[in-house]
Amino acid sequence: MPSSRHQKSPFSMTPSPSTDTPIFASEEEINSFGKYLHSSKRILVLCGAGLSAASGIPTFSGDGAHWRGHKCTSISSIDCFEELPGLVWKYHAERRKLALGAGPNRGHEALAVLARKKNGVRVLTQNIDGLSQKAKHPKDRLYELHGSLMDIKCSNKECDYYEKDNFKEPICPALAVKDAIENFAPTARQSFNDKASTEEVGSKLSELTLKDEKENNEKTILKPALKFEPRPNPLADIIASLSPIMTDEMKAEPVPDVKDLPHCPKCSSLLRPAVVWFGESLSVPQYNEIIAWIDEEKRLDLMIVIGTKGEVFPAGKFVDIAKEKGARVCVVNMDKSHLGTLTAREKKDWVFEGNAAEILPVFFEGILLN
Ligand SMILES: [Zn+2]
Numbered sequence: 001m002p003s004s005r006h007q008k009s010p011f012s013m014t015p016s017p018s019t020d021t022p023i024f025a026s027e028e029e030i031n032s033f034g035k036y037l038h039s040s041k042r043i044l045v046l047c048g049a050g051l052s053a054a055s056g057i058p059t060f061s062g063d064g065a066h067w068r069g070h071k072c073t074s075i076s077s078i079d080c081f082e083e084l085p086g087l088v089w090k091y092h093a094e095r096r097k098l099a100l101g102a103g104p105n106r107g108h109e110a111l112a113v114l115a116r117k118k119n120g121v122r123v124l125t126q127n128i129d130g131l132s133q134k135a136k137h138p139k140d141r142l143y144e145l146h147g148s149l150m151d152i153k154c155s156n157k158e159c160d161y162y163e164k165d166n167f168k169e170p171i172c173p174a175l176a177v178k179d180a181i182e183n184f185a186p187t188a189r190q191s192f193n194d195k196a197s198t199e200e201v202g203s204k205l206s207e208l209t210l211k212d213e214k215e216n217n218e219k220t221i222l223k224p225a226l227k228f229e230p231r232p233n234p235l236a237d238i239i240a241s242l243s244p245i246m247t248d249e250m251k252a253e254p255v256p257d258v259k260d261l262p263h264c265p266k267c268s269s270l271l272r273p274a275v276v277w278f279g280e281s282l283s284v285p286q287y288n289e290i291i292a293w294i295d296e297e298k299r300l301d302l303m304i305v306i307g308t309k310g311e312v313f314p315a316g317k318f319v320d321i322a323k324e325k326g327a328r329v330c331v332v333n334m335d336k337s338h339l340g341t342l343t344a345r346e347k348k349d350w351v352f353e354g355n356a357a358e359i360l361p362v363f364f365e366g367i368l369l370n
Pocket residue numbers: 154155156159160161264265266267268269
């Protein structure tokens with residue numbers, strides 16, 4: 001067994017909770033990855049809920065994640081917004097309140113510093129909590145794949161009203177929140193070691209991913225001319241098959257009147273959070289920009305996957321694309337026995353099991369001190 005590492009934090013924004021870092025890998029593995037990270041010029045990072053867990057942000061994406069007794073995955077859908085906009089707004093108002101009250105952890109800070117120190121770093125986050133921005137991550141090196149709870153847009157597709165960084169709390173009187181954390185408590189408690197029942201979703205997604213890969217010529221994917229074609233999100237169908245989208249309990253939840261929800265100052269339609277819901281596609285221009293950056297040079301040195309199984313299409317595709325470009329892969333996750341398709345790794349890759357808020361500063365320390 002390796003000895004416990006005594007770690008001095010290079011970060012000053014938040015104090016280290018402990019001077020002893022939990023054992024998450026052998027010295028040999030840590031050194032091997034550290035050396036490679038140091039020499040890497042082009043690095044792509046994909047982040048998921050595991051990165052924000054140490055900031056007290058619950059996991060929302062698994063089938064086991066609930067809010068007020070309703071499945072989060074059922075509420076985070078365009079179908080639900082169209083039918084029950086008051087419920088969807090109430091849910092997002094509570095998530096906004098949680099995110100506004102949370103601070104970035106040392107994992108967010110470590111990534112932000114890495115991106116500032118190395119020009120060739122691009123971070124893709126599936127989190128919508130805005131914590132990477134709070135950690136002062138360089139804006140041009142951060143892509144919020146699923147949007148942000150702090151951005152608001154018009155629900156009318158013909159209208160271009162878009163509000164960036166709306167930190168107003170409450171966003172309107174009818175959506176005032178008093179006890180957000182209580183309503184998320186069951187999932188919040190799981191967030192550090194979330195083994196919630198996501199397997200069913202995960203395995204169905206894996207099947208779809210494999211099917212999708214068979215249908216696509218992977219060499220075509222790497223051509224710079226590739227443009228992301230908007231397509232129906234397969235996850236919407238999966239969620240529908242797992243649970244009814246709108247249950248009677250959801251319909252019975254007390255919510256504000258539609259007239260009291262935020263409305264567009266330009267066209268009077270309902271406003272909505274500028275996040276990507278199930279049943280919607282990622283931003284096409286953003287996706288193309290990421291692909292263009294990847295293809296700027298022949299090679300990508302390293303792909304780091306933090307706190308996510310990378311199975312939600314098309315975020316997970318980036319791992320495959322990075323591998324095709326020669327990248328070695330490093331996975332940082334609380335539970336390495338639930339890595340889905342990421343389990344199929346090569347010998348040259350790394351998997352580190354533990355809390356990203358503790359592991360990332362250890363890896364990036366050398367770079368920060370240089
Ligand atoms: Zn509008």
